[in-house]
Amino acid sequence: VAVKNLSECRVLIVDDVKANVDMLVEALRGEYKISVALSGEAALRTVEKSPPDLLLLDIVMPGLDGYEVCRRIRADPANREIPIMFLSSLEDVRDKARGFELGANDYLTKPFEILEVQARVRSLLKAKAYADALREAQERDLTIAREIQLGLLPSDLTGRVEGMGLDVHAIIEPARHVGGDLFEVLRVSDDRLVVAVGDVCGKGIPAALFMAVAVTLFRTLARQIESPDEILRRLNDELEAQNPRSMFVTMACLDVRGGRVTCANAGHDTSLLLGSGPPRSVFPSTGTVLGLFPGQSYSSETLDLERGETLVLYTDGVTDAADPGQSHFGEERLAACFEAGAGATATETVDRLLRTVHEFAAGAAQYDDITILALKRN
Amino acid sequence: LADLSVALRPLLEMPAPLVEAPPVAASAVDRAALRDLVTRWSRLLSESDAGTTEGLAREKDLLHALFGGAEAFDGFASQVNGYDFEGALEALQRAAGAMGIEG
Numbered sequence: 001v002a003v004k005n006l007s008e009c010r011v012l013i014v015d016d017v018k019a020n021v022d023m024l025v026e027a028l029r030g031e032y033k034i035s036v037a038l039s040g041e042a043a044l045r046t047v048e049k050s051p052p053d054l055l056l057l058d059i060v061m062p063g064l065d066g067y068e069v070c071r072r073i074r075a076d077p078a079n080r081e082i083p084i085m086f087l088s089s090l091e092d093v094r095d096k097a098r099g100f101e102l103g104a105n106d107y108l109t110k111p112f113e114i115l116e117v118q119a120r121v122r123s124l125l126k127a128k129a130y131a132d133a134l135r136e137a138q139e140r141d142l143t144i145a146r147e148i149q150l151g152l153l154p155s156d157l158t159g160r161v162e163g164m165g166l167d168v169h170a171i172i173e174p175a176r177h178v179g180g181d182l183f184e185v186l187r188v189s190d191d192r193l194v195v196a197v198g199d200v201c202g203k204g205i206p207a208a209l210f211m212a213v214a215v216t217l218f219r220t221l222a223r224q225i226e227s228p229d230e231i232l233r234r235l236n237d238e239l240e241a242q243n244p245r246s247m248f249v250t251m252a253c254l255d256v257r258g259g260r261v262t263c264a265n266a267g268h269d270t271s272l273l274l275g276s277g278p279p280r281s282v283f284p285s286t287g288t289v290l291g292l293f294p295g296q297s298y299s300s301e302t303l304d305l306e307r308g309e310t311l312v313l314y315t316d317g318v319t320d321a322a323d324p325g326q327s328h329f330g331e332e333r334l335a336a337c338f339e340a341g342a343g344a345t346a347t348e349t350v351d352r353l354l355r356t357v358h359e360f361a362a363g364a365a366q367y368d369d370i371t372i373l374a375l376k377r378n
Numbered sequence: 379l380a381d382l383s384v385a386l387r388p389l390l391e392m393p394a395p396l397v398e399a400p401p402v403a404a405s406a407v408d409r410a411a412l413r414d415l416v417t418r419w420s421r422l423l424s425e426s427d428a429g430t431t432e433g434l435a436r437e438k439d440l441l442h443a444l445f446g447g448a449e450a451f452d453g454f455a456s457q458v459n460g461y462d463f464e465g466a467l468e469a470l471q472r473a474a475g476a477m478g479i480e481g
Contacts, residue, residue: 012426025428034428036461042426043466050425340441 001133009125010035014043014069015087016061019109024056024087024111027114028121038319040064047073048225051082054124056117057104059088059095064201067102074103083124087112110141112358142205149178149208152215161189165307166256168195169346170373171354173317177368179369180207180249181315182215186222197313197373198251199268200321205321210247214239214290218251228264229298232290236266239291252283252313255300259377261311264300266290266370269316272334272343274349275309279335282311310349311341316371323355324364329357346374356370407443409479415440416474423458430442430458430466445473 010033013024022038032038035052037043040061049057053074059066065366067088085106086099096107106120126235150172154160157168170183180200188194196218200207216233219237226230231253250268254261263271263282267289270281289297304312314334320327337356343349350372357370417438422430434441434455445451450473457466474480 010425013428018461029428033425034465035426036428036462042464046426301440 001130001137003063003133004129006122006125006129007032008230009033009129010050010056011056011121011125012037012043012046013056014038014040014061014066015056015058017058018200020058020087021297021329023114024117027118029132029236030120032121032125039065040069043069044282047079047082051079053128054121055082055084056121057084057086059090059099060333062297065091066262069100070099070104074278081128083128085120085124085244107264110235127184127334139177143158143236145205145208146174146177146309149174149212152212152339153183159184160185161193164191165258165372165378166193167376167378168374169350169372170197173354173366173370174203175366175369176203176254176318178205178208179203180211180248181369182211183313183371183373184215184218184222185373188223193254193256194228194315195254195256195369195373196222196251197268197315198249198370199315199317199369200249201247203369206245206247210245210249210291212263212364214249214251218253222253223264226255227300228255228262228302232287232298233296235292236288236296237294240294243291246292248289254283254311254313256291256305256374256375259307261300261305262300262302264298265306268300269314270321271304272314272338273303274312274338275306276341279338281331305377306373307377310346310374312349312353313373314353315369315371317366317368318353318372320355321361321366321370322359322364331361342374342376343375346376349374349376389408398406407440411440412474412477414478415444416470416479419470420467421468423463426461428462430463434458444470444477444479446476 011028012035013021013035015021016038024238037046040045053100057069058065059224070084083105085108086104087108087110089110091109099107105124157170161168168185172181180202184196188195198214200211208231217235221231221234224235250266252263252265252271254263265283265285266287267285273280273282281305283301286300301303302321319329319331319334339355343352352373386459428447442451454466456470
C-alpha cells in the first residue's frame, strides 16, 4: 500500500486572528503545505476548491463560527474523511463535547504548546494517509473485480444467435464496482438457446462471488438438462448445498426453440412481451428463490414468440431505480416506455429502457444493479 | 571649435552620473514566463497557500513586471501577507488581463 508522503499533505488553518495564524504557519511551515482562511466563509470556499488533508479550526469567529464550519464540512459526503482539529480558547468540557459531536477528530485549548500542535497534526495526517492508501487499494481491487466479473458474462451475443432468426442484446450496470446481477445467453445446439437473467441478494464482493458460482453452475446444468424447470431445480439444490451465508438468487430461465419460448421463474420479476398491442407482463414466478431451501420444484410456462415480437427481461434495479425525490421508476413507467412498441432492434429496445431509467433518476444515486436483456424474433 | 573642444574635454572625462536602472518593463519580459507565473500563482492563491508569502520575495521581479510597478505590486503583496488570497487572486487576474495574459 503506497502511503502519501506527509510533506505533500495540505493543512488548512482557519482563524480570524492573524497573529494566531502567523504562529501556526511558522510552526508547520516546511513540514506540510499550508493554506490559510481568516473566516469560516473563506474556509468553506477553500475546502470546496481544494480539499485539505487536515483542518485546524478556531471556534469563535465573526460570521460562521467553527462549529458551523465543521457541521457544513461533515454534511458533504466528499469531505467526511477530512480530519478536523479544533483550536479554541473555549475550555468547557461541553464545548469540547459539542465539537466532537459535530465530527471533530481532536480538540486543543488555547494557549497551546507548539510542540503538542505539531505532534497532533502529524498523528492525524499519518492516520489519514494510511486510511486514504487503504481506501485507494480497495478501490483498485474492486475495479479489477469488476473487470473479472464482467468478463464472466457473455460479450458477443450476436454470434450466439446466428442463424436462429433471433436478435438479442443485454447490458448490466452494477450499482457499486461489483454487483450480483447476471445474465447468460447460451447456444446449446443449432436450434436451442438458453437465456437467463438473475439477481443475487445483496451487493458488493459477497454478491459478486455468489453470482460467479451461480452463473458457472447454470452454464454446466443448461448444457446437460433440457427443461428450464429442471435446470432451476438442480441449480437450487447445488447452491443450497454450499451456502454458508444463506444467500440467494432470483432467476428467470428461458428455453428458446424457434418461436417457442419456455420459461421457469425462481422468484424473479416478470418479463415484458412487446408486440403489436400494449406491453404485456408474462412469465410470472413459478417457484421460490434459488439457494435457500433444498428440494424445491419449479414449473414452467410456454408462449409462442411471433415474428417482430420482443421479450424484455430485467432485474429490479430497473423498477426500483429512484429519482432525487425517492420515487421509484415502477412497472407503470416500464410499460409506458414501450407503449409505442419495441425498438427496431434488441439493442434499441435495451437502450431506450436504460435511457428512460437514467432520465427518470436524473443523477440520483443508483442503489441496485440494473440488467436489461431483450430478445427479438425477426 | 577648438576652443569649444577644449572647454568640453573636462566634462567629457567626468564619470557618468549613476542612474538607477528602471524597473523591468513588462514588454521586455518573456511573456511565456509571465504566463507561467500567472498560472502558478492563480493555483496557489486559489488554494489559499501560505507559501505565497515567501514566493513574493522569490519572484519579485516577475511580479513587478506583471503589476507594472511598485505601487500595484505593493498592494498585491499586502493582500498576500494579510492572507487575503481571494483579493490577491482578483488583483493578479486583473493585472494578467490588462496584459492580455491568460493564466
